[in-house]
Amino acid sequence: MTVAEIGWKTQAALPVLSALIATPVAGSIVALLTRSGRQAALAGRLTSAVEIGLAVMLAWRFDRSADALQFVEQERLLGLLPYHLGVDGISLLFVLLAALLPSLLVVYEEIVHERPPGRYIALVLAWQALLMGLLLSLNLLQFWLLACLEVLPPLLILRHWSTGDDKRTPTRLYGLFQSGGLLMLLSGVLLLGWNHVRMADHWSLDYRDLLEVPIADSWQNYAFVLLFYGFAVRLAQFPFHGWLPPVAQHGTLATVPVLVVGIKVGLYGLLRFVLPLLPNAVLNWQNFVVGLGVAGIFYGAGLALMQLGLRRLLAFSAISQTGMLLVGVFTLDREGLTGTLLLSANFGLAASGLLFATGLVHRRAGSTLLPRLGGMFEAMPLLGITFLLAALSTMAMPGTPGFDAAHLLLDGAIGASDWGIAAAVALGNVLTAAFLLWAFQRIFLAERKRPVACRPGIPLTRPEWLLASIVCLALLAVGFHTEPWVAVVSKSVGGLTAAYAAPTHGPLP
Incomplete structure (x- = not known):
């Protein structure tokens, strides 16, 4: 398979992709060196503004008609370490989310801590x-090296700023699960590198080089199991999800859950590396993985219906959504994959809105236990609307980003397998509606039966209005204008699924 690349110099006046990485690094250093929370917050706001500006420029200059990796940069750092960056329709939506969500977290932390510690802002950046x-x-x-480093900030945040009664459990479980996933991921990566040595007589782990050499079926199956395990742990896919409920219940109220649930790096890894590099193994394991996804949908939804704590309810909701996305990926269908990418972005925005609303509810009520909440809509209607809009988007209601995305995913499921899988996904969506609308009713509309430690009637402050408004506007803007986003992903998805439409699958043509 030959992958076309467009260098950054033909599309921009500066290396945008490196700038997207370097900007938060610079902001993190500045925030760490500041002596006051106010200065750290200012550094976070300025960094976030620049990062969003760079992401918008990337999307604006992105060529939707090109089936190629764009803004490509390739160097050798210190003559040894590889440095190869690029973006296409598959990764662009993830990049936009990675620019937006940490920026919203900076605003959220200013609300919660008023003067957030410089170390906290530095870790987020x-x-x-x-x-x-x-x-x-x-x-x-x-x-893989970046994936190892990426585990460190959430571990430090969980260790020092967890809000639950048990601070050790989420840190320990997150570290154990992620370490196991990284070890499996490394094993799969080395297996692919060794195969390249066998076939091309030299070592390479570059994406473009790996696509150009054939991989025997047995090697593909081994590599698939290793890589899938590594990405499934990061994705919190059933049954590799054991770290997420404790992190949601005892960890930080929003920071860690927003980034690990909102930006699904595991899903991106499946789309970027597993599907193109291991086509025969993907076909061999397709039915098993789809079954695993369907099991995850009902497992997560069923346990979410049983929760009395909002934090664990949202954790199991995320596990159910992950199962739906996994089914979408392994439809291996153009419509299904397009819907999966859009639904992943929708879930990221919607889950973040739900988590931010949960954090603001806890700030006033001192609890996220549903029996202790109620009657909060009158004093904070915008917060209630944010929660409801995010819930409706998760349920794929018309006017939200999830509507077109879910229908594309269902079309792909019907075309790729049968009505049974599509019906299971649709039923899982109905269960999502049940527990999210029930939670909304208990928090905002039901009469409060028990006293709370704080006063829930305090109206929203200006930063809280800003945060809630941005989430609502983002959901509505994407929901009523899905066509541009479909155009962004369609070319890349079409190139990926074309190989699976072929009658035989050697190395991808």
């Missing part, structure tokens, strides 16, 4: 830089 590097990497060694 460093995490953003590592996420950008992961989403733009076109070399598997570079990707």
Whole structure:
């Protein structure tokens, strides 16, 4: 398979992709060196503004008609380490989310802490830089090294700023699960590199080089199991999800869950590396993985319906959504994959809105237990609207980003398998509506039966209005204008699925 590349010099006056990584690194250093929370917050706001500006410029200059990797940069750092960056329709939506969500977190932390610690802002910005590097990497060694570093910021945040009763459990489980996933991922990466040595007589883990050599079926199956395990842990896919509920319940209220749930690096890894490099293994394991996805949909939804705590409810909701996305990826269908990418972006925005609303509810009520909440809509209607709009988007209601995305995914499921899988996905969506609307009713509309430690009637402050308004506007803007985003991903998705439409699958043609 030959991959076309367009160098950054033909599309921009500066290396935009490197700038997207370097900007939060610089902001993180400045925030770490500042002596006051106010200065750290200012550094975070300025960095976020520049990062969003760069992401908007990238999207504006992105050539939607080209089936190629764009803004490509390739160098050797210190003559040894690979440095290969590029973006296409598959990665662009993830990059935009990685620019937006940490910027909203900076605003959220100013609300919660008023004067957030410089170390906290520095860790959020460093995490953003590592996420950008992961989403733009076109070399598997570079990707794995960044994935190892990307585990550190959430571990430090969980260790020092967890808000639950048990601070050790989320840190320990997150570290253990991610370490196991990284070890499996490294094994799969080395297996692909060794295959390249066998076939081309030299070592390479560059994405373009790996696509050009054939991989025996047995090697593909081994590599698939290793890579899938590594990405499934990061994705919190059932049954590799054991770290997410404790992190949601005892960890930070928004920071870690927003970035690990909102920006699905595991899903990106499947689309970027597994599907193009291991076509025969993907076909061999397709039915098993789709079954795993369907099981995850009902497992997550069923447990979400049983929760009395909003934090765990949202964690199991994310697990259910992950199952739906996994089914979409393994439809191996153009409509299905297009819908999956759009739905992943929708879930990222919607889940972030739900988590931010949960954090603001906890700030006033001192609890996220549903029996202790109620009657908050009258004092904070915008917060209630934000929660409801995010819930409706998760349920794929018309006018939200999830509507067209879910229908494309269902079309792909019907075309690729049968009505049974599509019906299971649709039923899972109905269960999502049940527990999210129930949670909304308990928090904002039901009469409060028990006293709370704080006063829930305090109206929203200006920063809280800003945060809620941005989330609502982003959901509505994308929901009513999905055509441009379909155009962004269609070329890249079409090139990816064309190989699976062929009658035989050697190395991808």
